[in-house]
Amino acid sequence: MNNFNRFIAIVLLLFSFPAVLRAQPVFSTFSVGKKQFELNGKPYVIRAAELHYPRIPRAYWEKRIKLCKAMGMNTICIYLFWNLHEQQEGKFDFSGQNDVAEFVRLIQKNGMYCIVRPGPYVCAEWDMGGLPWWLLKKKDLEVRTLSDSHFMARAGRFLRKAGAVLAPLQIQNGGNIIMVQVENEYGVWGDDGHYMAAIRDTIRKAGFDKVQLFRCDWSSNFDRYEVAGVASTLNFGAGANVENQFEKFRKINPDAPLMCSEYWTGWFDQWGRPHETRGVNSFIWSLKDMMERKISFSLYMAHGGTSFGQWSGANAPWYAPTVSSYDYDAPINEAGKPTDKFFAIRDLLKDYLNEGEVLPEVPDEQISLITVPQIKFTKYAALFDNLPRPNKSKIAQPMEFFDQGWGRILYRTTIPGSASERRLLIEGVHDYALIYLDGKYLGKLDRRLNENTVKVPKAAKAARLDILVEATGRVNYGRAIIDRKGIAGKVVLKDGNKEMEVSNWNIYNFPVESEFQEGLKFTTAIGKGPGWYQGSFTIDKIGDTYLDLSSWGKGMVWVNGYNLGRYWKIGPTQTMFLPGVWLKKGLNQIIVLDIEHGNSERLQGVRQAIYEVVQDESMLHRKPGEELDLKLAKPVLTGSLPNEPGWKKVTLPATEKGRYFCLEVTQSQSENDPVTSLAEMEVLAADGKPLSSLNWSVVYADSEEVTSIGSSADKIFDLQESVIWQTQITGKKPPLPHAVVIDMGRIETVSGIRLLPRGDTNATGIIKDFRFYLQDKPFTIKKTSGQLK
Template sequence: MKKLILVCVLCIAVYCTTHSQNSIQRTSKEKDKSASIKTSDFTLGQNEFLLNGKPFLIRAGELHFPRIPRAYWDHRIKMLKAMGMNTVCIYLFWNLHEERMDSFDFSGQKDVAAFVRLIQSNGMYCIVRPGPYACAEWDMGGLPWWLLKKKDIKVRSKDDSFFMDRSGKYLKEVGKQLSSLQIQKGGPIIMVQVENEYGAFGKDGDYMEVTRKNVLAAGFDRVQLMRCDWSSNFNNYQTAPSVAVTLNFGAGSDIDKQFELFKKLHPSAPLMCSEYWTGWFDNWGRPHETRSINSFIGSLKDMMERRISFSLYMAHGGTTFGQWGGANSPPYSPMVTSYDYDAPIDEQGRPTEKFFAVRDLLKNYLNPGEKIGVMPTPLDVIEIPKITFTKSANIFNNLPPAKKSKSIMSMEMFDQGWGRINYRTNLTASTVPRKLVVTEIHDWASIFINGKLVGNIDRRRAENTIEIPPVPNNAVLDILVETTGRVNFGEAIIDRKGITEKVEIQEGDHYEELTDWSSYSFPVDYTFQSNVLFKNEPALGPAWHKANFILNKTADTYLDLSTWGKGMVWVNGHNIGRFWKIGPQQTMFVPGVWLKKGNNEIMVLDLEVPAQRTVMGLNRPIVDRIVPDASLLVRKKGQKLDLTSMIPVLKGKFDDRKNWKDVMFKNAISGRYFCLEATTSILDKDVTSAIAELQIIDNENHLISTQKWKVIYADSEEMTAANHAADRIFDNQESTFWQSQYIGGTTQHPHQVVIDLGAEYQIKGFRYLPRSDKNKTGMIKDYNIYISVSPFKM
């Protein structure tokens, strides 16, 4: 009896909702009613969140249930609790639940209600972020691809009635799943977010108001609503006073600086960092991203000392299985399959040094009655001996039925959401080499003539042209396009796939558009792959490769794909995701629950020819090995910018404050090429330079779109110790930055970066943002600005 009473008391102290405590006997209906009112309330107080009328500090960690096999959901939730969290923050992805218009799916791996109930059963609360836009390095930020079938679609805008109608319907479906789990109804959901980081996209408060009303209409009419933005843009628009405003920022941030303006405008509001970035995401062909424990824990401790609520993004990232990985732009930069994120809990669910640092810190800041959770049993990892592939199927021998069109069209217009698409037409005869010009290739293309590979075109490098050899009349041209994730952030989110505009043959100054296309769609679902015809011989060129292997024991493993080229993997029918030899990810996480004792099947679609047709299962990942197909550096060997004949349009000096700095010229200046030259740093002995973001202003005081920008010169980039590439200065991510080389570097001031804006503009000024963390290394002091209509001398 004493043991039962103790269990009941602990349950009430840790988590006091009514309907989850069915084992607790009530003495009367009046007492039950009174307890229901008392234990089901979460509101905004004076500089505090209030749980049942008492101050409550949110210690949340972000988990994405689609990135975790359902069998592991409970394990990951328990890991969060063991790290010191009392709340789980979750995204929903619209495109996951409505892959086809009007066909909603919340079953199996997509059963969000089951995930939220697991959170409750573990004595934790939940913050739900349903969108309709999410970001999260997820394909199109969670928006469904079929929106792009509407040629004039405007997303995240009240001006597009189709988008608003469809997003409203989606939110209602979410409400059917989760509205009964609001804390006021006995569930664990304490807050629901309206949209996501809208201040980084637009300033239309009316759109946010309509979206807020759609959230309410979906049934979230009792729970506390919230929104999140950055400290630099949260005031770009206004929302209803009842919506809690929270901020997002990264490891190492100056906490007082982040909340400085917010506290002036919202002096009585609770403070919360709704995304405290524990690490960062990885891009194909870029160095693996990490964030130091010291900077991460330092800012987290600062928040605890100030009683600022937080959510760790990510607490555990998991894996972006299948086709769901997104991309950044500009420049176009797709995400790897692993969403490890350098988070406290790694991709396989194991604790890292960050995990124990968080746990040791938070045990000192628990709410009354709380205890750190118990660590769950670790999940096993196995090695799998080398598997050799003996069966292959060439893509061109397995073409699906053709779809005819006069002009070339994106894959969405063929009702295809993801995967690969092959475009075929015939060429006229030529006795001399010509150029093939592809306008807007999305995203990576292999060019074949009469079945022979001519070369590749890579959107990451803003490529669109390739030389083709002389050909006879009616030579067959195939352009096999691989999609590598829709843009998930910013104005480039309207990201149709395949070839989105036109293909031309250039001979001298003459351009001829190619027509009469046959298009062949290769979707990503396993059923399609399993129907191809395999032969017991190695195939040349793009092909599927299949093998079987026997296991006596199942557990998690990491498939080593380092000898393969570029493509996708299926294991026992599960789409494991994309691989690419350029790295930094060389292994792919395979959950043990997707393996079987006895016979297993693995299928690899490789668009190149693998160096070795073998794989093996490792007991730990390889996520930090770059094998670049071209130099990562902008500056060509021996190249040097020559500004001796140029006169600066401006010489200036920046202060040492970590805020946006607006600089306007006396008169507008015509130019296409913009050069910022740093001559000294804020720290006198510092010889590096760093820029987080750069925006350029035209003569009508508008920001010039960055979508066509390209860095054509940077004297130095730190790409060894960290991912501080020069194009970070216009990636719309304030926590990333360009920095000149500081490991093994020999360059001194001045440091220059040159941007081709893509067209000539009347330039009136610019905005500069230094790095946003506490570190002042590389902050620019004295600088020169050069602008030119023609390229600078190099």
Template sequence: MKRLILVCLLACAQIVFAQNAIKKSGNPSATAKTKGTFVLGKKEFLLNGKPFLIRAGEIHFPRIPREYWDHRIKLCKAMGMNTICIYLFWNFHEQKPDQFDFTGQKDVATFVKLVQANGMYCIVRPGPYACAEWDMGGLPWWLLKKADVKVRTNEDSYFMDRSAKYLKEVGKQLAPLQIQNGGNIIMVQVENEYAGFGNSSEYMEATRKNLKAAGFDKVQLMRCDWPSSFDSYTTDPEVAITLNFMAGSDVDKQFKRFQEKHSEAPLMCGEYWTGWFDNWGNPHETRSVKSFIGSLKDMMDRKISFSLYMAHGGTTFGQWGGANSPPYSAMVTSYDYNAPIGEQGNTTEKFFAVRDLLKKYLNPGEKLGDIPAPIPVITIPKITFEEAAPLFDNLPQGKESVNIKPMEMFDQGWGRINYRTNLTASSTPRKLNITEVHDWAQVFVDGKLIGKLDRRRADSTIEIPATKAGAVLDILVEATGRVNFGEAVIDRKGITEKVEILDRNTVQELKNWTVYNFPVDYQFQAKAKFVKQKVNGPAWYRAKFNLNKTGDTYIDLSTWGKGMIWVNGYNIGRFWKIGPQQTFLMPGVWLKKGVNEIIILDLEGPREAAVQGLKDPILDKINPDASLLSRKVGQNLILANEKPVFEGSFDAADSWKTVSFASASKGRYFCFEALSSQENDNYTSIAEMQLLGKDGKPISTQKWKVIYADSEEVTAANNSAEKVFDNQESTIWHTQYIGNQSNTKHPHQLVIDLGKDEEITGFRCLPRSDKSKNGMVKDYKVYLKSAVFNF
């Protein structure tokens, strides 16, 4: 409690100091209670009646320790920003129904006031859906306790009522801070990237009305979508439309269709992606300074407003990291994002490139902010763990359930869950089939580890040995992040449906379970009974360490397996040996002089039970998982006796290509074969692929799985084959590079298992949308069949 009071006093002192400094500088626009206006003008935004070009940087206050908020805001101002853009995450503020929290780390009003105290404006994106690689896109997990819940639609009154109630609570915090009331909030966003999920104009209108009813009845409203889909639904004309696209994009092409439809509207890139997020098991994502700055300069030359997503990413502490699907792939703890301001608040080459560019475009009398002093970084000598607490010796009180249920039905939001039952006798091995594992499971029989199941591979079956009657079956499941984008956002954790024993020709569904819940809060972990011992299997490890001084550090967990870490009661986040992230930012404000405590829950067990604090992060050390590659060693696709269902040529435009078959074709295995490229190079690249059903609409991709790609780039860049159906237009499948040449030549093939036979009437293909033309397909063939192809 004393520490919380100290934090609040520090934050208040920062605000008062910043406000006094701004008043002395004579900047009246930043002074509280000076009422103003911000509206849409003809081809430009108008701030207090004058043209205003938004130079925004997005930062997320939940991903930054409160004590560092002012530091990060000042860095954005020093980079040339005049506005800060923020998300609110519904599940961060209402972790249980009707228990709203906007205090401490969640005090968004204080954050916005601090932005104003620094002489900057604010764009607020309250949701109810956010995305942001955040668990369930910001939607609260407890919605999933309603078995038939629908989200992001007005077809479910429960969802609409709950989201309206949440927005009213946000309004209580932030509506007084609209610019028209003397605050600094110039725009509030309606929902987020809705075209990536649905096309209901009615839902968007209902959400707009909910925002107005919540008190955002004066401020300018906005929305954002991709250039290819912004017109898939309509909103009230008062809502400004912004477009999101990646570093290196051709700016004129991104706005071409929009300007044809909205010739008098101001232009804004609502999210200009400075980098990209990382997934466990995939290479570290980066975007070059040259391509990033090139498109940013193009926007400045054309007087196009922008928001850098991210200006500073920060850290997804605790359980808040999300996931993509399809295919399922969870986000790492670091949200460095290859942004201009690094995860620790450090300045980077991108930071100075932005600063050097924007100083050339400042208004008369405007100047860049000063770069604040860096936050100290320290090292911590090696800490060896001597105390441990085996997980199965520290089980919480069990709950009885006849049937398997996901963890939400046991009132658990995050963490791990263990399902236990007894097996019948069998003199021979049997198959255990699980529908479905969300997200990573270890299977034990009488305490012995039998194997692991990984949702990334769509694992569902494992062989268990012969057993005696009454043998104990344990299935320990870890939730590694709810899907935060697309139709799979309804993502319950644990085991979602059933567990069966497959024994020769019989199928037996297992019943009568005892369920053990392992939540993520520190108090639960601290209850474990630690003793000095060496253990095997899932266990907590605890150590104490002394510090003479504090500072930020990077905790090196490269010798550990898979789990979660707590330091001084703070949940630092998930770790996994597969990388690419091997170190975890430990903010110095959460450390203390004297004795500190660290607890690690490792489900696999460490190679060495020790950690140290480094001065530099390790975000790019991946331990490749060969089972996730799309081509086995020596495997070759044989198409000599196959007949294509369609063959043709694409034009060179970087827009969606729609192809209709002469007649519908049915099959489960779809093969796309690229015969040549527009640039006559040896590569193939595709951003997105959609297959059209008998109704002419894209079929669901949730059960799709790449079973073969002759080539994919998974070392120099994250351009693996499944990127063609990950619902992210800025990520691509690209064949492998070796120097400036591909290691294979045309043709290049991609084979997708659709999960079941589908009736296909055509397909859509989206080329890459950046300035590069590498690998853009020209000539191609398409195959579809019910039986798997020959390899």
């Protein structure tokens, strides 16, 4: 056989094999080198875009990936959401919208690498930080710790399932996964290196045995623990001082590559707070600084999308639920459109590509925005006429103990009559309760405002008591993450000096699944009060759109069986994003559940998001006419802080006891600066460790910026360094001194305080001189007039 015939025979032989055998994967390596990441042995700077597959309809996954590449990214970073994939214990779902492996393959198809962050805890402003609700059935549950074997066993089972799905896609196996994260921002939670080592080992045993592992923390806490064999990265926000952020890290890890694993492009919105934005200028200059230094980064978020359904979470302390929109003021907005921030990043990064990389053109628009015609609702199902079969319980208990994960829950019982007015105290309202007596509305209780008591009118005979509770998102951050929904404490009826715990409940569950809503008894008589409104609309063109809910109250929306999420008239989001891929040409069905009906039975479609806060004065920490009087108060500490980044610790001359403290700022670092700002504050116990701020509440703050940005006083103990307390910066700036008063909830022994100044490049309001007061009794707050000074 001559050489030509031999060549032909080999070619024919190769093509006779199945395609899967012919297409051998290309095996590569990715690792940590000296002061750099290395791809196949060569220096590599990661430019990652964070995307969350559940927050993007599957049909749009590849469109978002292509946009990220066109923005200048070479990597996509993703979380895995345990509670999404295991919504009922032991039942795993990695298919359809949950097919994360397909999402990773689409990333590889488009020539990009992938970073996977499997948790088990992820935060992400996602219900319970990604931990499944059914864990809460265990009454003594602990999470993120070795001390609870129940948690560790189930977390391990999930990580093994995740490994079975994704480990074959490691770069060393021919895939595109270059790094896998161990846990998430653990330094905020604790310092147990043994726990982190256990999670590391579990991830390795789950199949991620070749890929580079890493962890992420903040510059203020990354050194709280150690875990061998795991690279370390830092998280910080738009406009941060890059030099300051990495200063301590470089001293401890002189040979480590530098990476900002979450560079916060914007921020998330919370109900009742201003819409959060971050300017392009401060954002882009810090990003340019990182590029000049060859520092890898991941944009959190590149595109936030939407927390559809029940998945938006909450922060605490103080309880602050997150809206369904996860727009995040990201470079690609909620509807998937590039913003000015997108083009600024693209223009910057074109000059910082790695060898061999090419910046593609921005993809053509494929999904247009349409306006849904006005919808008129023709059917109604009253909540109290659609009660499911009840559960019976001696005491009021959270919904988790009745096998309910999300939604609304109704507690019903009978209370005796009384010749006098009484008070109803409900401990642990989680999160928004409406109270009725014999069908008559008595009032509401809002967890955000720490409300727990309503007046009960006198009644000649026994009456039916109904308490309807809506869950508005489990806490996803900090120690309050053990957040059961419904009523999490006692219900007590107070009649003068007499107290009676209310008991013998019928408890009705209203889940969020569309099948439940569609199976209700609808009538053509449109009513008021808690209930479901059913309607339809017809379109002749498919496109993305927004629904304007500004005239409605509080509830949830389903379109063609898809749950769009929560709405609430208090804002800042007054619209809900409706993806065109969930619509049909012709007739479309819509159901709106409203527990606090507004002024409309109609709903209008719009082409863009509407942001408007219905200002609630009760959210401010200084009522009109109030003024703090410190004339008779004596400071236990007077100090002056250096003008340096990072935490400042100041120790009291001797330990002091008290429940209420006041931080009074008398001078900023800049002499003519009337503003005060502070990122975080800790009060130290007798042993020098920070006291828990879980039960803290702001009693008074003389000034807060809540118009241009959400910089209220509770930001000093929310455990989020990127958001700050800042006195008013819009309009006329009130002069120094500025003060904030905190109730710690009980008498504590205090040895000192720690203060963290803002970490961005803006020096406005950084504290220099201060006084710290501590006392058992509340501080004097006088009522002077009806106006704020």
